Amino acid sequence: MRSVAVVGASLAGLSTVRTLRAEGYEGSLTIIGAERHEPYDRPPLSKEFLKGGVEAEALALGSANEYQDLDVRWVLGRSAVRLDPRSATLTLDDGRQIRSDAVVIATGATPRTIPGSDGLRGIHTLRTLDDAVALRADLVSGRPRVVVIGAGFIGAEVASTAHALGLDVTVVEAMEVPLERALGREMGRICSALHTDHGVRLLCGVGVSGFTGAERVEGVLLDDGRLLPADVVVAGIGVTPATAWLAGSGVEVGDGVLCDAGCATSVPNVVAVGDIANCPNPFTGRRSRIEHWTHAMEQPKTAVRTLLSGSPAVPPAVPPYFWSDQYHVRIQLAGHVGPQDEPQIVEGDVDSRSFVAVYRRAGKEVAVLGVNQPKLFNRLRRSLQKQPGVVTPGRLLS
Numbered sequence: 001m002r003s004v005a006v007v008g009a010s011l012a013g014l015s016t017v018r019t020l021r022a023e024g025y026e027g028s029l030t031i032i033g034a035e036r037h038e039p040y041d042r043p044p045l046s047k048e049f050l051k052g053g054v055e056a057e058a059l060a061l062g063s064a065n066e067y068q069d070l071d072v073r074w075v076l077g078r079s080a081v082r083l084d085p086r087s088a089t090l091t092l093d094d095g096r097q098i099r100s101d102a103v104v105i106a107t108g109a110t111p112r113t114i115p116g117s118d119g120l121r122g123i124h125t126l127r128t129l130d131d132a133v134a135l136r137a138d139l140v141s142g143r144p145r146v147v148v149i150g151a152g153f154i155g156a157e158v159a160s161t162a163h164a165l166g167l168d169v170t171v172v173e174a175m176e177v178p179l180e181r182a183l184g185r186e187m188g189r190i191c192s193a194l195h196t197d198h199g200v201r202l203l204c205g206v207g208v209s210g211f212t213g214a215e216r217v218e219g220v221l222l223d224d225g226r227l228l229p230a231d232v233v234v235a236g237i238g239v240t241p242a243t244a245w246l247a248g249s250g251v252e253v254g255d256g257v258l259c260d261a262g263c264a265t266s267v268p269n270v271v272a273v274g275d276i277a278n279c280p281n282p283f284t285g286r287r288s289r290i291e292h293w294t295h296a297m298e299q300p301k302t303a304v305r306t307l308l309s310g311s312p313a314v315p316p317a318v319p320p321y322f323w324s325d326q327y328h329v330r331i332q333l334a335g336h337v338g339p340q341d342e343p344q345i346v347e348g349d350v351d352s353r354s355f356v357a358v359y360r361r362a363g364k365e366v367a368v369l370g371v372n373q374p375k376l377f378n379r380l381r382r383s384l385q386k387q388p389g390v391v392t393p394g395r396l397l398s
């Protein structure tokens, strides 16, 4: 293998080239990124950066010196539009062609939008630095009423930041219980109470049917007929994996790029990593995409072993992990919570919004949730990791 092209210049793409070099790969490396920015960190976009506490330079994931050492050819501000698997050639949106011996797909996902929001100023999604710059400008422009659609983690963080900026915030959530899919019903209810603790309105079990306003949004229409006056709207309603450019490539896609546990796709010498990769996970025993920072950072180690060895690498059985910062509270989850898993508080109490809960399935610990308890959480996370995982590797690799 003398040349590798990485499509997607963000956390998973950068982590892949770092790992390739660390593993002794000496061939050429090209990174193609649709954004014009060098890789930057996304988590602050809904937190400190949105609040105005840090500037864009502080978000850089690497440095000029490191990039020089990595000896990477950057192609930024350009998208891959086609992959021809027979000749292993990428075509870019300016017509350029890049041939390589292996391709890494690290194109992440793009936010879903709400029908009727096109062309109305003041309606935002949040994924990129440019999105965050535009949203920040709107939040500090003296327009006081913010409606956040979706009470998932991104929506909750945006609501928390807008509240900290002194704005009048309403959160609208279609599900009866926010965060239920991630944390289960009971803990979803407890964690989403952070909004109401701080005087942020939380409307659950109601959808959005449209918007009012001519050029700029003036209100959000709800399914039940209510109209919420709004100067700024943020839709945090999930993402669509960026797979459209792979049409006709032979790379099998479903919810993301379908891979084996070693990140190999249906096309030889093409692997996928990060938010876009839909792989069987040895800890959870499920096939899924994992949209967490730590996963995008770590998973490329497996993909690189697969590429360099030519056979599927077996990933470590590590519980998926994410954190979220809202209203001065750090929420951390390790593992995977299923609908029937029973949480039990093992430390602290819910009323003080400082506790640790352990989830069990058939008597076995499968996840740990920490709310403002980082020390104990981290200890339990490590012990969860020492467990052999929920399924056997044999089943996982089938």
Ligand code: FAD
Binding pocket: 007, 008, 009, 010, 011, 012, 013, 032, 033, 034, 035, 041, 042, 043, 044, 045, 046, 078, 079, 080, 081, 106, 107, 108, 109, 126, 127, 128, 154, 242, 245, 273, 274, 275, 276, 290, 291, 292, 293, 294, 296, 321, 322, 323, 324, 325
């Ligand atoms: P991405 O970061 O999405 O990068 C994909 C890149 O590929 C993008 O730059 C995109 O422009 C580019 N691309 C797409 N299509 C093409 C193409 N055809 N050609 C070339 N380039 C292309 N996780 C946590 O665990 N904790 C948090 O607190 C947290 N906060 C977050 C806050 C925000 C606002 C966001 C958006 C995410 C947050 N995350 C958090 C999730 C974490 O940032 C992601 O899991 C991580 O960024 C995934 O990295 P990735 O490289 O797989 O994908």
